[in-house]
Structure formats: C-alpha cells, structure tokens
Amino acid sequence: MKGIRTWHIVLLAGILGLVFVFYQGLYGNPSYIPPVIVQTAAPAITAPELYQGRPVSLSQFKGKVVVLNFWASWCQECKLEHQSLLALNKRFSQNPNFVMIGVNYQDKEELAKEYLQLHGNNFEHVRDLKGRISIDYGVYGVPETFVIDQNGIIRHKQIGPIIGDAYENLVENVIEPLLKGSVSSS
Amino acid sequence: MKKIFFFLPLFFPLLLLFTHSLSAAESMSEDVLQERTKEVAKTLRCAVCQSESVWESNAELALQMREIIRERLIQGESPDEIRAYFVSRYGDFILLRPRKMGLNLLLWGGPFLLLGIGGFLLFRTLRGWVKQTAPAPEALLPIDERNRQRIEQELRSLNK
Numbered sequence: 222m223k224g225i226r227t228w229h230i231v232l233l234a235g236i237l238g239l240v241f242v243f244y245q246g247l248y249g250n251p252s253y254i255p256p257v258i259v260q261t262a263a264p265a266i267t268a269p270e271l272y273q274g275r276p277v278s279l280s281q282f283k284g285k286v287v288v289l290n291f292w293a294s295w296c297q298e299c300k301l302e303h304q305s306l307l308a309l310n311k312r313f314s315q316n317p318n319f320v321m322i323g324v325n326y327q328d329k330e331e332l333a334k335e336y337l338q339l340h341g342n343n344f345e346h347v348r349d350l351k352g353r354i355s356i357d358y359g360v361y362g363v364p365e366t367f368v369i370d371q372n373g374i375i376r377h378k379q380i381g382p383i384i385g386d387a388y389e390n391l392v393e394n395v396i397e398p399l400l401k402g403s404v405s406s407s
Numbered sequence: 408m409k410k411i412f413f414f415l416p417l418f419f420p421l422l423l424l425f426t427h428s429l430s431a432a433e434s435m436s437e438d439v440l441q442e443r444t445k446e447v448a449k450t451l452r453c454a455v456c457q458s459e460s461v462w463e464s465n466a467e468l469a470l471q472m473r474e475i476i477r478e479r480l481i482q483g484e485s486p487d488e489i490r491a492y493f494v495s496r497y498g499d500f501i502l503l504r505p506r507k508m509g510l511n512l513l514l515w516g517g518p519f520l521l522l523g524i525g526g527f528l529l530f531r532t533l534r535g536w537v538k539q540t541a542p543a544p545e546a547l548l549p550i551d552e553r554n555r556q557r558i559e560q561e562l563r564s565l566n567k
Binding site: 232235239242254255256257258261327351352353355356357358359361362 | 454455467468471472474475494495496497498500510513517524
C-alpha cells in the first residue's frame with residue numbers, strides 16, 4: 222500500500238462518482254420527468270363547459286378536493302382509464318368536498334361529445350380551446366391527472382392512465398387522506 | 408374657405424405619407440416581434456417531439472407555446488421571464504440548453520475536467536518513463552586522466 226497517495230484516493234472517488242451519476246442517468250426511466258408543478262398553487266382555470274359552453278372556473282371549487290383529468294377522444298390510453306374515472310367519481314361523488322373535472326385537450330367538440338356518449342360520463346368537462354390550461358399545468362400529453370387540495374395546491378400528478386395500482390394509489394394515498402384532512406403529496 | 412381648398416391638394420399627400428409611415432412602423436415591429444419570438448422559441452424544447460425546438464416543430468403544442476411566447480413578449484416580458492414561466496410548468500427539461508447550475512455543471516465542466524485529469528495522468532506517466540530510461544546524472548562515473556587525454560587527442564586530430 223506504499224504507493225497509494227491521497228490524490229489517488231480522491232481521483233478514484235471522483236471517477237466512481239462519475240460512473241454512479243452516469244449509471245443513474247443510463248438506467249433510470251428516460252421518459253420520467255420530475256413534476257415540478259406538484260406542491261405549487263394550481264393555475265387558475267376559466268374555460269367553457271363542453272355541452273352548454275357556460276364558463277367554469279377552478280376558483281368556484283375552492284375548499285374542495287378537485288381531480289382534474291386531461292383527456293382527448295383520439296387518445297388510446299384515455300379509453301383505457303375511462304371506466305376507472307367513472308368509478309372514481311361514483312365512489313366520491315356523494316362527498317360534498319369532492320369534485321372531478323375533465324379537461325378536453327386538443328380535440329374537436331363533436332368528437333369529444335361522441336366519445337363521452339360512447340364510453341359514458343358522470344362528471345363535468347371543460348374545453349381547453351387554445352391549449353392554455355394544458356400548458357399552465359405543464360401537460361406533456363394525455364392522459365394526465367392532477368389532484369388539487371382544499372387550499373388550491375396541487376398535491377399529485379399522474380402521468381398515464383389511472384388503472385390498477387395507479388387507481389388504488391390515487392384513491393387510498395391521495396384522495397381519501399385529503400378528504401379526511403390529512404395532507405398527502407406525491 | 409378658399410384657403411381650405413388651396414391646402415387640400417397638399418393635405419392628401421401628407422396623409423398618405425403619414426399612413427404609410429405608420430404601417431411601416433407596424434410591420435417593422437411585427438418583424439422584431441417575430442424575431443424575438445423565434446429567439447425564445449429556439450431555446451425551448453417541443454415537449455411532444457424528438458429533439459425539436461418549439462420554433463422548428465409544427466406540433467399543436469409547439470404552435471400554442473409559440474403563441475404564448477408572442478403574447479408575453481407583447482405584454483413586455485423579457486425572454487428570461489418567459490423561459491422561467493415554461494420552466495415553472497415543465498421543469499428544466501423544457502430548456503434545450505441545460506442551465507449552468509447544480510448537477511448540470513457536470514455536463515458543462517465534465518469534459519474539461521476529464522481532459523485535465525487525463526492530461527495530468529499522461530504527464531505523470533510519461534515523466535515516469537523518461538526517468539526509468541534516461542541515466543541518472545549521478546550514476547555517471549568521473550572521467551579518468553587516461554581517457555581525458557585520449558578524448559583531447561581525438562578532438563585535436565579532428566580539428567586538423
């Protein structure tokens with residue numbers, strides 16, 4: 222061990238550090254993007270309701286837990302999660318502190334209506350006419366779902382369909398604790 | 408009243424000149440606006456494309472992002488403020504050039520750091536090799552009288 226000096230150890234530690242960082246980068250999920258918007262105030266929304274066209278604002282639901290689901294009729298994964306969304310709303314719709322809103326993303330009005338007629342509907346939907354709502358929420362694609370707490374803070378962002386474990390996690394670890402008043406975030 | 412009719416022929420060319428200069432000013436500001444929109448849009452990643460900027464992409468989302476950039480520029484926001492808005496929504500991922508901070512510094516400085524370390528190691532290795540092959544000055548034996556005379560004699564014969 223006579224030849225080993227301090228700078229040898231420092232150099233080795235540095236190289237191992239670099240290897241670790243690159244390993245993390247290479248073997249992590251490349252499509253994972255940290256949701257920076259979680260834990261920040263939910264951007265304001267005022268958009269026309271899909272059927273009547275009357276303006277709907279997020280501010281009118283202050284004090285409630287809001288589930289905001291971005292979807293489109295052309296989106297295949299949205300079809301996968303649609304029954305889960307209906308089940309989710311059915312499960313909590315009796316709670317006066319719960320509301321669910323669909324945001325129709327880059328879609329045509331008639332196609333959106335056709336889609337809901339075909340797959341069923343039990344909650345309100347608004348149209349994102351110029352993509353402002355989606356960009357304000359940092360939406361990359363659909364489906365994406367946000368859970369906003371009673372104080373208007375985004376507590377959860379789900380990228381991809383709410384099915385299986387994602388559904389269970391959303392219900393048990395996010396919505397129920399929020400409705401009970403215990404803060405949860407992810 | 409006659410005076411008015413007298414100045415009327417002068418009034419119309421002036422009006423034309425005025426409206427023309429106004430429209431020129433408007434189109435110039437439109438050009439500047441377009442250029443500034445392009446400048447910002449080229450630094451932002453199209454979130455739904457593969458390695459394309461918001462300026463280059465024709466995706467719906469990119470078009471909408473360009474419209475937002477344009478509107479914010481009209482409202483007087485600086486390019487940095489607009490970029491900060493998109494970063495607050497999408498994170499650093501939205502920037503085509505990573506910011507020079509945190510772990511990103513490794514991306515910017517890493518190659519130079521590795522080059523420096525490599526150069527240092529190469530220098531040390533080469534110096535080690537030179538030390539091993541070249542005779543050490545102290546290892547040379549002092550020249551004796553007989554050899555000194557022989558060398559001097561040979562040098563003299565060379566000079567003749």
